[in-house]
Amino acid sequence: MTLDLFEKFDPILNDYNSLPDGAENPFTVSMEKVLSPTTAIINGRETILAGTNNYMGMTFNPECMAAAQEALTDFGTGTTGSRVLNGTYNSHKQLEETLKEFYDCQHAIVFSTGYQANLGVIATLAGPKDYVVIDTDSHASIYDGCAMGNATVVRFKHNDPDNLDKRLNRIRRDDPEAGILVVLEGVYSMLGDQAPLKELTRISKKHNAYVLVDEAHSIGVFGETGRGVAQEQDVEDQVDFIIGTFSKSVGTIGGYCVSNHPKFEALRLVCRPYIFTASLPPSVVASATKALELIASTNLRSKLLDNSMRLNKGLCDVGFNMGTTGESPIAAIVIDDQDTAIAFWGEMIKEGVYVNLALPPATPNRMNLMRCSLSAAHSFAQIDFMLEKFTLVGKRLGILQDKVASLTG
Numbered sequence: 001m002t003l004d005l006f007e008k009f010d011p012i013l014n015d016y017n018s019l020p021d022g023a024e025n026p027f028t029v030s031m032e033k034v035l036s037p038t039t040a041i042i043n044g045r046e047t048i049l050a051g052t053n054n055y056m057g058m059t060f061n062p063e064c065m066a067a068a069q070e071a072l073t074d075f076g077t078g079t080t081g082s083r084v085l086n087g088t089y090n091s092h093k094q095l096e097e098t099l100k101e102f103y104d105c106q107h108a109i110v111f112s113t114g115y116q117a118n119l120g121v122i123a124t125l126a127g128p129k130d131y132v133v134i135d136t137d138s139h140a141s142i143y144d145g146c147a148m149g150n151a152t153v154v155r156f157k158h159n160d161p162d163n164l165d166k167r168l169n170r171i172r173r174d175d176p177e178a179g180i181l182v183v184l185e186g187v188y189s190m191l192g193d194q195a196p197l198k199e200l201t202r203i204s205k206k207h208n209a210y211v212l213v214d215e216a217h218s219i220g221v222f223g224e225t226g227r228g229v230a231q232e233q234d235v236e237d238q239v240d241f242i243i244g245t246f247s248k249s250v251g252t253i254g255g256y257c258v259s260n261h262p263k264f265e266a267l268r269l270v271c272r273p274y275i276f277t278a279s280l281p282p283s284v285v286a287s288a289t290k291a292l293e294l295i296a297s298t299n300l301r302s303k304l305l306d307n308s309m310r311l312n313k314g315l316c317d318v319g320f321n322m323g324t325t326g327e328s329p330i331a332a333i334v335i336d337d338q339d340t341a342i343a344f345w346g347e348m349i350k351e352g353v354y355v356n357l358a359l360p361p362a363t364p365n366r367m368n369l370m371r372c373s374l375s376a377a378h379s380f381a382q383i384d385f386m387l388e389k390f391t392l393v394g395k396r397l398g399i400l401q402d403k404v405a406s407l408t409g
């Protein structure tokens with residue numbers, strides 16, 4: 001008898017099948033209509049979106065939409081080809097020029113997603129004799145880039161400069177000549193904590209390692225002109241490669257890598273996730289280009305961080321166990337057990353608030369999280385509505401009971 005290839009998925013399917021049906025199932029929920037960057041119709045009712053990574057609210061920006069519509073009319077719905085065949089239009093080159101201006105750097109390559117940017121750059125740059133050194137809390141695309149490549153992969157403790165130093169010391173002791181790529185993130189996506197890039201880049205450079213920073217959650221959000229945490233912490237000259245995505249602050253889809261390395265363009269000839277996939281549609285390219293121009297000059301960053309402080313502080317004040325501190329637009333409540341987290345999510349959607357349910361293995365330390373990612377487009381009234389509903393559901397599920405009792409007792 002042949003083995004059923006799906007048998008190995010039985011445990012996860014059993015878990016999945018025990019979830020509530022329809023409206024309260026976090027994995028099958030869908031948006032019937034999206035009304036704005038912060039509201040949508042879900043299950044027939046208007047719902048506040050508190051977990052979309054739409055940090056700058058760019059998805060409905062009139063200038064981005066007009067640019068996309070014009071490109072759609074002029075160039076059609078897609079390129080039907082790879083960047084190295086028929087899939088490079090003038091607008092793809094223009095987008096790369098805009099990225100170079102945005103980052104004030106020599107080279108920029110656009111990928112079809114941020115996932116592919118990490119996959120391609122990490123797997124291609126670090127060869128069989130090289131090392132990739134990554135933070136344990138790295139995004140799946142960084143892990144997958146390591147798995148796709150041939151380099152030796154070494155992990156260091158999350159945001160721990162001493163541990164990074166120890167790992168690099170050992171590599172250099174065993175292999176003084178090795179090429180080393182240290183991969184960091186500006187903001188870690190689940191808990192929204194920033195990397196101490198000053199320390200981490202100093203240590204990397206002490207050991208003669210290249211540094212790559214994934215700014216997926218920080219482009220648009222941090223730095224004087226929105227370049228991210230490397231700009232915010234004034235270490236851009238210590239960073240060799242910046243990876244980013246258009247799927248969050250930029251409000252569309254796509255990924256990129258920028259660099260000043262003189263041989264960077266070689267990636268166009270050897271990087272498989274760049275070569276063996278179709279390029280971004282012209283409408284996406286046009287809206288991304290416009291959004292980058294707007295992000296560089298926006299004054300919305302402080303509004304976004306004010307929103308985040310208001311939500312994080314409000315949730316903390318009522319007694320939730322917060323995984324976050326308000327230092328980024330991400331707010332995450334830690335829930336002790338998975339069933340309660342799933343129930344919490346279902347109650348929130350019934351109350352008209354969509355948040356992200358984040359479960360292991362996607363979370364650090366196997367946490368169950370109710371994760372919010374705020375937008376500069378959220379009003380304080382919307383934040384206060386979220387707070388009211390979180391508190392209501394927290395009490396309903398008994399999570400806030402102890403704190404409330406001890407405050408009143």
Ligand SMILES: Cc1ncc(COP(=O)(O)O)c(C=O)c1O
Pocket residue numbers: 113114115116118139141185189214216217245246247253254255
């Ligand atoms: C840190 C990080 N890197 C890369 C990506 C991938 O981005 P994209 O959505 O463009 O594939 C994400 C997306 O969630 C992310 O959080």
